[in-house]
Amino acid sequence: xxxxxxxxxxxxxxxxxxxxxxxxxxxxxxxxxxxxxxxxxxxxxxxxxxxxxxxxxxxxxxxxxxxxxxxxxxxxxxxxxxxxxxxxxxxxxxxxxxxxxxxxxxxxxxx
Amino acid sequence: xxxxxxxxxxxxxxxxxxxxxxxxxxxxxxxxxxxxxxxxxxxxxxxxxxxxxxxxxxxxxxxxxxxxxxxxxxxxxxxxxxxxxxxxxxxxxxxxxxxxxxxxxxxxxxxxxxxxxxxxxxxxxxxxxxxxxxxxxxxxxxxxxxxxxxx
Numbered sequence: 001x002x003x004x005x006x007x008x009x010x011x012x013x014x015x016x017x018x019x020x021x022x023x024x025x026x027x028x029x030x031x032x033x034x035x036x037x038x039x040x041x042x043x044x045x046x047x048x049x050x051x052x053x054x055x056x057x058x059x060x061x062x063x064x065x066x067x068x069x070x071x072x073x074x075x076x077x078x079x080x081x082x083x084x085x086x087x088x089x090x091x092x093x094x095x096x097x098x099x100x101x102x103x104x105x106x107x108x109x110x111x
Numbered sequence: 112x113x114x115x116x117x118x119x120x121x122x123x124x125x126x127x128x129x130x131x132x133x134x135x136x137x138x139x140x141x142x143x144x145x146x147x148x149x150x151x152x153x154x155x156x157x158x159x160x161x162x163x164x165x166x167x168x169x170x171x172x173x174x175x176x177x178x179x180x181x182x183x184x185x186x187x188x189x190x191x192x193x194x195x196x197x198x199x200x201x202x203x204x205x206x207x208x209x210x211x212x213x214x215x216x217x218x219x220x221x222x223x224x225x226x227x228x229x230x231x232x233x234x235x236x237x238x239x240x241x242x243x244x245x246x247x248x249x250x251x252x253x254x255x256x257x258x259x260x261x262x
Binding site for chain 1: 207215216222226
């Protein structure tokens with residue numbers, strides 16, 4: 001999985017591309033979120049538009065990112081969920097935990 | 112009853128080998144005529160089973176093998192995943208939907224497997240280890256419309 005980190009209006013945006021799966025993608029996500037928070041980010045958007053597959057380890061990393069951000073007083077939002085990622089979050093009821101938005105603009109307005 | 116179709120694959124216990132399994136599985140399920148969406152959810156279930164076998168079964172020991180067998184017999188797709196680990200007791204699984212577990216980073220893999228397949232069984236592997244057997248009903252080489260989505 002590839003991660004591109006950028007900033008827009010004071011918000012750190014992580015564009016993920018590929019598979020968030022055990023062994024590689026989950027580690028890349030963990031490192032990217034950690035790097036963002038170490039840089040002092042307190043508003044983080046994870047853009048999932050180009051994610052093709054997510055497994056339970058990837059879901060676990062999203063949960064860890066959410067709890068880490070919350071524990072630091074930061075906010076984290078998910079945007080552009082592909083249908084299959086959305087389904088995965090629905091069946092484990094995590095869709096009710098995350099702040100999920102249809103677009104980056106909506107997420108930025110929410111902060 | 113149609114002739115059984117099958118593949119057998121054995122991999123060392125490295126996470127990168129899951130991608131090899133996915134390539135072989137994708138080809139096999141395409142040949143069975145399974146639609147993209149249905150195939151995706153079977154892919155996810157197998158990915159979880161193989162990841163569990165590598166991580167929890169074989170403890171990431173690359174010398175230990177994970178064996179994956181797929182057979183289609185009539186309308187039943189059966190996928191078996193074997194590890195060489197210490198064994199597994201599924202009765203100790205926690206409910207990932209319980210409020211106290213919702214924000215735990217782990218514990219969802221088997222829940223996903225159960226969600227995407229029709230049945231899932233665990234048993235001991237002769238000689239040590241665990242065998243997980245997952246089944247899904249397909250019809251005439253294609254998944255039935257009723258089973259086309261996990262929900």
